[in-house]
Amino acid sequence: MKIFNFLFSVFIFSSVIFHANAHNVTHDSRSIIIDGNHRIILSGSIHYPRSTAQMWPDLIRKAKEGGLDAVKTYVFWNAHEPVRRQYDFSGNLDLVRFLKTIRDEGLYAILRIGPYACAEWNYGGFPMWLHNMPGVSFRTKNDVFMNEMKNFTSLIVDMVKRERLFASQGGHIILAQIENEYGNVMKPYGEDGKSYINWCAQMADSLDIGVPWIMCQQAGAPKPMLETCNGWYCDQYKPKDPNTPKMWTENWTGWFKSWGSADPLRTAEDLAYSVARFFQKGGTLQNYYMYHGGTNFGRTSGGPYMTTTYDYNAPLDEYGNLNQPKWGHLKQLHDVLHSIEYTLTHGDVETQKIDNSVTATIYQTNDKSSCFLSNTNTTTDATVNFGGINYFIPAWSISILPDCREEAYNTAKVYAQTWMMVKKSNKAEDEPSCLKWAWRPELIESASVQGKGDVSVNKIVDQKDMANDASDYLWYMTSVELTKDDLMLNGTVTLRVADTGHVLHAFVNGKYIGSQWAKYGNHVAYVFEKSIKLLPGKNLISLLSVTVGFKNYEAMFDLVGAGIASPVELVLKNAGNETIVKDLSSNKWAYKTGLDGISNKYFDPSKSSPKWVSDQVPINRNFTWYKTTFKAPLGNKPVVVDLLGLGKGMAWVNGHSLGRYWPSYIADKQLCKTKACDYRGRYSDKKCLSKCGEPTQRWYHVPRSFLNDGENTLVLFEEFGGNPSSVQFQTVEVGSVCVNAYQGKVVQLSCHDRPISKIEFASFGHPQGVCGSFEKGECESDVDAISILEKECVGKELCSFKISEDKFGKAYCDARRLAVEAVCDDFTF
Numbered sequence: 001m002k003i004f005n006f007l008f009s010v011f012i013f014s015s016v017i018f019h020a021n022a023h024n025v026t027h028d029s030r031s032i033i034i035d036g037n038h039r040i041i042l043s044g045s046i047h048y049p050r051s052t053a054q055m056w057p058d059l060i061r062k063a064k065e066g067g068l069d070a071v072k073t074y075v076f077w078n079a080h081e082p083v084r085r086q087y088d089f090s091g092n093l094d095l096v097r098f099l100k101t102i103r104d105e106g107l108y109a110i111l112r113i114g115p116y117a118c119a120e121w122n123y124g125g126f127p128m129w130l131h132n133m134p135g136v137s138f139r140t141k142n143d144v145f146m147n148e149m150k151n152f153t154s155l156i157v158d159m160v161k162r163e164r165l166f167a168s169q170g171g172h173i174i175l176a177q178i179e180n181e182y183g184n185v186m187k188p189y190g191e192d193g194k195s196y197i198n199w200c201a202q203m204a205d206s207l208d209i210g211v212p213w214i215m216c217q218q219a220g221a222p223k224p225m226l227e228t229c230n231g232w233y234c235d236q237y238k239p240k241d242p243n244t245p246k247m248w249t250e251n252w253t254g255w256f257k258s259w260g261s262a263d264p265l266r267t268a269e270d271l272a273y274s275v276a277r278f279f280q281k282g283g284t285l286q287n288y289y290m291y292h293g294g295t296n297f298g299r300t301s302g303g304p305y306m307t308t309t310y311d312y313n314a315p316l317d318e319y320g321n322l323n324q325p326k327w328g329h330l331k332q333l334h335d336v337l338h339s340i341e342y343t344l345t346h347g348d349v350e351t352q353k354i355d356n357s358v359t360a361t362i363y364q365t366n367d368k369s370s371c372f373l374s375n376t377n378t379t380t381d382a383t384v385n386f387g388g389i390n391y392f393i394p395a396w397s398i399s400i401l402p403d404c405r406e407e408a409y410n411t412a413k414v415y416a417q418t419w420m421m422v423k424k425s426n427k428a429e430d431e432p433s434c435l436k437w438a439w440r441p442e443l444i445e446s447a448s449v450q451g452k453g454d455v456s457v458n459k460i461v462d463q464k465d466m467a468n469d470a471s472d473y474l475w476y477m478t479s480v481e482l483t484k485d486d487l488m489l490n491g492t493v494t495l496r497v498a499d500t501g502h503v504l505h506a507f508v509n510g511k512y513i514g515s516q517w518a519k520y521g522n523h524v525a526y527v528f529e530k531s532i533k534l535l536p537g538k539n540l541i542s543l544l545s546v547t548v549g550f551k552n553y554e555a556m557f558d559l560v561g562a563g564i565a566s567p568v569e570l571v572l573k574n575a576g577n578e579t580i581v582k583d584l585s586s587n588k589w590a591y592k593t594g595l596d597g598i599s600n601k602y603f604d605p606s607k608s609s610p611k612w613v614s615d616q617v618p619i620n621r622n623f624t625w626y627k628t629t630f631k632a633p634l635g636n637k638p639v640v641v642d643l644l645g646l647g648k649g650m651a652w653v654n655g656h657s658l659g660r661y662w663p664s665y666i667a668d669k670q671l672c673k674t675k676a677c678d679y680r681g682r683y684s685d686k687k688c689l690s691k692c693g694e695p696t697q698r699w700y701h702v703p704r705s706f707l708n709d710g711e712n713t714l715v716l717f718e719e720f721g722g723n724p725s726s727v728q729f730q731t732v733e734v735g736s737v738c739v740n741a742y743q744g745k746v747v748q749l750s751c752h753d754r755p756i757s758k759i760e761f762a763s764f765g766h767p768q769g770v771c772g773s774f775e776k777g778e779c780e781s782d783v784d785a786i787s788i789l790e791k792e793c794v795g796k797e798l799c800s801f802k803i804s805e806d807k808f809g810k811a812y813c814d815a816r817r818l819a820v821e822a823v824c825d826d827f828t829f
């Protein structure tokens with residue numbers, strides 16, 4: 001009896017604790033409600049496998065300092081279950097550790113279980129073994145698929161529940177997502193698609209997580225799922241169900257890059273505009289996709305042809321540095337929005353048209369009112385009178401007046417400083433100026449001459465089916481017997497290979513004959529055609545197909561072909577001078593997945609091998625392994641390796657894959673149409689591009705946690721042929737800082753953790769240009785702004801001052817601005 005009483009009281013005690021700590025997450029038509037409080041939630045996506053566990057606390061701290069309430073992530077199925085029922089949650093796949101880091105920094109989390117992610121991630125996050133299961137059909141009413149999806153989703157839910165991380169358990173996860181943008185692609189799946197999405201809803205609901213589930217881009221989502229919006233703007237969006245609050249799960253802070261494309265820039269002004277406009281129009285939750293984009297390490301980048309960097313022009317750059325002024329400009333916006341949370345979620349809403357382009361939105365509670373003044377015109381600035389006060393509202397901007405009188409924020413008036421990042425060598429003392437290389441060949445010719453595979457079939461098989469995503473590389477090998485009569489023209493014949501896209505290297509009788517790849521890898525099938533010499537008797541044709549990330553988006557993207565397609569043909573002239581086309585597609589084909597150097601881990605420095613050669617290091621030799629040792633650059637700044645000079649391949653540091661490299665892929669010149677980037681008007685991925693005509697990606701992130709204090713090893717597998725002699729390690733740090741802001745506000749200049757050494761430029765009036773290339777305008781005060789700021793700032797790590805006429809003199813023009821460029825001291829760390 002005593003034992004029973006004891007157990008009973010333990011039960012009561014623990015359930016009281018549980019309930020005392022549980023958070024109640026609900027909603028009404030207007031907002032998300034947490035523990036009875038109507039909330040404005042500002043959130044940002046950070047994908048844990050795109051950085052390292054060592055980077056997480058800093059990234060999340062910066063998200064918090066940046067004014068976010070929540071961090072959101074997808075869960076990446078193919079990373080966690082690479083082989084069916086074999087799971088990996090180690091290192092940067094430690095989801096629970098990531099979630100706990102968010103919790104420990106005091107932020108909420110939003111968990112997008114998917115398990116389809118899209119996300120420019122390899123195959124959208126689906127494991128290839130799932131594609132290779134008999135009878136499977138993805139994202140539709142299909143038992144095999146649904147069973148596996150439920151299995152993985154439940155596994156994640158159980159894992160999170162065990163750690164009591166859902167808000168309903170006292171944790172910090174306030175929302176979870178099932179599926180991803182299915183509404184965008186649902187049509188071709190027909191009735192089965194409808195059944196599937198209903199099943200997703202029921203399945204998710206049955207997992208009983210105690211917080212709401214969301215479905216993004218799923219108008220009229222099956223209950224109790226809440227639909228949400230994704231895009232560059234969601235102000236016009238209205239959930240179908242009037243009881244669903246307005247939530248924006250992906251505000252694209254820039255865009256992703258694929259090989260051949262240019263650097264995206266979504267301006268701080270436009271991004272802030274989209275957010276302010278969303279809350280002006282009644283939003284309750286907004287998430288930046290991405291807040292930190294990071295890096296696609298290993299073979300995780302999606303397709304077609306996603307780059308290794310996933311910087312995304314997000315508020316935190318690939319390496320975790322603040323991307324200024326974006327980070328700072330948004331921080332100020334977040335502070336203002338939080339300060340008016342109550343009026344936004346409780347106030348009556350009234351809209352007043354002030355003039356042709358400016359509209360006022362007034363949120364009014366009993367004792368408070370907050371206002372937005374928006375100018376949606378893309379070219380005309382406006383000065384309007386509202387409540388007896390004049391406001392200057394630049395084109396395509398929104399002012400927020402928390403008390404309907406004082407302008408606390410305008411989306412186009414950027415007071416945050418801009419950072420210009422530079423790369424420095426910061427070499428350790430005894431580090432030589434050039435790296436010393438050793439090399440060894442990949443055994444490519446001998447592999448192709450053997451013609452032996454792991455499997456043989458009498459047809460051409462799709463690379464997804466054959467290689468099961470175990471490697472980028474798959475050999476397709478066949479032999480063909482020819483007689484003298486087949487081979488007129490001295491044996492010259494044409495080899496024709498149909499390819500579904502990506503890269504192909506062809507060999508005949510063990511000799512390399514040429515390569516081809518699709519521009520942008522758009523899965524645009526191409527035909528490789530080459531004149532070759534064959535011999536009477538047996539000839540061996542070996543085709544090395546290389547994929548560069550599997551497709552991750554569109555209806556039925558999982559079925560898009562990869563690798564060599566049919567037909568593979570020989571075009572011959574026979575003795576009678578007739579053209580004969582010999583189709584080899586149903587020949588016996590031998591298949592071999594992977595490369596010798598990869599299976600034998602040439603990239604692993606713990607496997608010492610005498611076969612590396614240090615002299616006569618070849619350049620421009622394809623299929624070549626290079627190895628060097630180096631000391632980590634001094635200090636604690638993020639490290640990159642400059643791979644300019646290399647062709648295409650993969651890089652490893654101390655056995656960790658940095659991802660694929662392809663610096664020889666030049667960003668298309670046509671893409672950068674205009675020189676200047678105008679923040680006004682709707683953003684799209686075609687706007688404000690830069691770095692056309694330059695390598696798509698030259699620098700590759702080497703996280704500090706990959707590096708040792710002593711000797712480190714870099715290994716490159718060069719597929720196309722390149723020159724490693726100018727490869728070098730560098731740090732990424734702030735070189736100079738700028739402010740370009742209107743009169744009236746206090747601004748800050750800070751080199752982060754170094755003093756300011758020089759004021760390069762300063763002008764008060766109408767200065768022109770952008771940070772790094774400011775010029776004086778026609779209107780300028782005659783007070784010497786440079787010497788004022790030299791006194792104020794040089795030698796200091798941070799200086800703040802008000803931009804005023806008292807300080808910088810009279811400038812006889814309207815809308816006066818101060819532009820300053822300050823140089824950061826050059827010491828190492």
Ligand code: GAL
Nearest residue numbers: 117118119120180181230256
């Ligand atoms: C969305 C998708 C995201 C990501 C984004 C583009 O459609 O939900 O996962 O792919 O597009 O970066």
